[in-house]
Amino acid sequence: MTEAAIASPATDTSRRVSRWRFAHVVYRNYLVWRKLIGSALVGHLADPLIWLVGLGFGLGRLMPPIGGLRYIEFLASGMLCYSAMNSASFEGLWSAFTRLKVQRTWESILNAPMTVADVVIGEWVWCALKGTLSAAAILLVMALLGIVQTPLALWVLPIALVVGLAFGGLALIITALAKSYDTFTYYFSLLLMPMTLISGVFFPIDQLPKIVQTAAQFLPLVHATTLARALAVGTPVDNILLHVAVLVFYAVATVVIAAKLVERRLMR
Amino acid sequence: MLTVEHLHKRYGALEVVRDVSFHVPVGQCFGLLGPNGAGKTTTLRCCLGLTQPDAGSIRLVGLPIPQKAREARLRVGVVPQFDNLDPDFTVTENLIVFGRYFGLSRRECEARVGRLLEFAGLTDKADARIEALSGGMKRRLTLARAMINDPQVLFMDEPTTGLDPQARHLVWDRLKTLVTEGRTIVLTTHFMDEAQRLCDRVAIMDQGVLIAEDAPRTLIEREIEPVVIEVYGEGVERWFHTYGKTLSSRAELAGDTAFCYCVDPEPLMKTLEGQRELRALRRAANLEDVFLKLTGRDLRD
Numbered sequence: 001m002t003e004a005a006i007a008s009p010a011t012d013t014s015r016r017v018s019r020w021r022f023a024h025v026v027y028r029n030y031l032v033w034r035k036l037i038g039s040a041l042v043g044h045l046a047d048p049l050i051w052l053v054g055l056g057f058g059l060g061r062l063m064p065p066i067g068g069l070r071y072i073e074f075l076a077s078g079m080l081c082y083s084a085m086n087s088a089s090f091e092g093l094w095s096a097f098t099r100l101k102v103q104r105t106w107e108s109i110l111n112a113p114m115t116v117a118d119v120v121i122g123e124w125v126w127c128a129l130k131g132t133l134s135a136a137a138i139l140l141v142m143a144l145l146g147i148v149q150t151p152l153a154l155w156v157l158p159i160a161l162v163v164g165l166a167f168g169g170l171a172l173i174i175t176a177l178a179k180s181y182d183t184f185t186y187y188f189s190l191l192l193m194p195m196t197l198i199s200g201v202f203f204p205i206d207q208l209p210k211i212v213q214t215a216a217q218f219l220p221l222v223h224a225t226t227l228a229r230a231l232a233v234g235t236p237v238d239n240i241l242l243h244v245a246v247l248v249f250y251a252v253a254t255v256v257i258a259a260k261l262v263e264r265r266l267m268r
Numbered sequence: 269m270l271t272v273e274h275l276h277k278r279y280g281a282l283e284v285v286r287d288v289s290f291h292v293p294v295g296q297c298f299g300l301l302g303p304n305g306a307g308k309t310t311t312l313r314c315c316l317g318l319t320q321p322d323a324g325s326i327r328l329v330g331l332p333i334p335q336k337a338r339e340a341r342l343r344v345g346v347v348p349q350f351d352n353l354d355p356d357f358t359v360t361e362n363l364i365v366f367g368r369y370f371g372l373s374r375r376e377c378e379a380r381v382g383r384l385l386e387f388a389g390l391t392d393k394a395d396a397r398i399e400a401l402s403g404g405m406k407r408r409l410t411l412a413r414a415m416i417n418d419p420q421v422l423f424m425d426e427p428t429t430g431l432d433p434q435a436r437h438l439v440w441d442r443l444k445t446l447v448t449e450g451r452t453i454v455l456t457t458h459f460m461d462e463a464q465r466l467c468d469r470v471a472i473m474d475q476g477v478l479i480a481e482d483a484p485r486t487l488i489e490r491e492i493e494p495v496v497i498e499v500y501g502e503g504v505e506r507w508f509h510t511y512g513k514t515l516s517s518r519a520e521l522a523g524d525t526a527f528c529y530c531v532d533p534e535p536l537m538k539t540l541e542g543q544r545e546l547r548a549l550r551r552a553a554n555l556e557d558v559f560l561k562l563t564g565r566d567l568r569d
């Protein structure tokens with residue numbers, strides 16, 4: 001190195017490393033994502049378009065209106081949350097596990113002046129951003145199909161962000177415990193899928209057994225679909241604060257647990 | 269710069285670091301040697317605050333570890349035992365992204381990249397993807413990455429494992445430069461010639477315990493007779509039992525080779541004259557002899 005390098009020991013950088021350190025992790029993931037932006041965006045737009053048009057119009061033709069909504073309106077507002085959940089989960093499971101175990105990216109970050117909390121919070125926020133982006137793509141498709149008309153619908157984006165945080169946090173817990181990718185298939189098909197079916201994404205839940213409906217209330221997704229449906233297509237809703245509180249609770253509780261578990265795994 | 273006192277670390281029932289103490293002053297190169305599983309990596313991880321010790325105290329760049337480990341790592345560079353370069357990025361991007369974790373701006377990182385690539389002999393590979401690098405190039409990039417924050421102390425866990433002789437010499441040369449610049453280096457290695465060449469002091473660790481610590485030359489003088497004669501070939505066993513054992517200060521038969529440690533090699537050399545079947549190599553004692561004497565010849569793991 002040059003003399004200048006010797007003269008300036010690296011102490012002066014410390015001031016600039018703030019409590020926003022997790023943003024470096026978000027930024028890292030963003031840089032990688034940007035390299036694949038073409039296929040990523042096509043996926044984000046094409047996927048919901050195919051689902052909505054296929055299911056919404058195809059199946060919708062056979063369905064009676066649900067609570068005054070055409071089926072495609074019902075479905076699209078459910079899909080907002082479903083796809084935020086899916087995107088965030090995928091990112092927090094497969095992608096995060098790759099960085100944790102296969103690529104040892106998290107270990108390398110911990111060699112820098114970063115903590116496990118910085119890494120986990122960064123990944124958590126990144127999951128939520130991916131989830132929000134998916135929801136935004138659906139919202140765009142909904143707007144193009146004329147399903148949403150009021151700018152009020154933009155409020156589903158912050159909801160999607162919290163949904164992303166809740167499911168991102170949950171996914172990071174699973175990742176912290178996982179030995180291999182196989183675990184994630186179980187998580188998806190044994191937990192997320194059944195939950196989706198009782199959370200009013202594809203069909204209303206009021207014809208389900210009472211006990212199932214009650215169980216669903218303890219899970220985050222039903223609160224998300226209720227809120228999103230109200231905002232996107234104007235179904236009436238009460239207890240808004242309760243719905244938000246459940247989502248926020250899941251988001252915060254899961255990331256705290258995930259950070260503890262990752263700490264136990266990496267710092268042993 | 270680094271002080272470790274009475275460090276203990278256990279995994280389950282196994283105590284893998286037992287009462288380890290050592291001190292590395294500013295500007296020194298300190299080598300931690302030991303067979304596989306001795307506890308070298310665990311010791312380094314404790315020093316960096318990457319794992320919680322069960323007992324003991326550590327100070328790194330004047331800060332208590334693990335309490336202030338994150339702050340300490342601002343001034344530290346780390347070359348981990350296993351490369352963890354980011355395969356999603358190119359060579360240059362790896363350096364820049366890593367620099368961001370230190371709070372360096374993109375521009376600052378970019379300004380440092382050129383010098384670091386030159387330092388690691390990777391200038392031609394600036395835009396290469398990580399998969400396209402050979403093992404040796406990856407190791408050198410890891411070294412360059414550890415320098416992005418212009419660290420005062422470098423922790424290197426087997427920095428030259430897997431390198432060809434050319435690359436190894438390049439790394440040695442770079443490490444010497446870093447020490448001349450006043451930086452402190454803590455390294456582990458399985459290459460005794462490397463330790464002898466680079467380190468001001470070495471500590472030998474076995475089964476979690478530090479069993480010797482000194483300057484390499486002092487250790488050799490203290491532990492080993494100055495001359496070593498290695499003998500192998502047909503009938504070495506007979507020769508060993510009649511002459512080897514009796515005419516040297518210390519001798520051992522390992523596999524098909526007799527190692528005789530002597531102060532005065534002449535009587536032994538005489539017995540080898542005219543022995544057509546036996547081949548002999550006479551050399552000065554080195555750190556490897558010390559290492560094998562202190563840790564034994566048995567395979568670990």
Ligand SMILES: Nc1ncnc2c1ncn2[C@@H]1O[C@H](COP(=O)(O)OP(=O)(O)OP(=O)(O)O)[C@@H](O)[C@H]1O
Pocket residue numbers: 268279284302303304305306307308309310311349
């Ligand atoms: N996370 C862990 N969990 C359980 N045991 C561990 C863990 N890390 C290390 N060990 C054990 O601690 C002992 C010391 O390991 P360590 O990696 O520190 O050795 P080392 O001296 O670096 O060896 P090598 O030369 O092979 O790299 C070994 O017995 C190892 O199996």
Ligand SMILES: [Mg+2]
Pocket residue numbers: 308309310349425
């Ligand atoms: Mg090791």
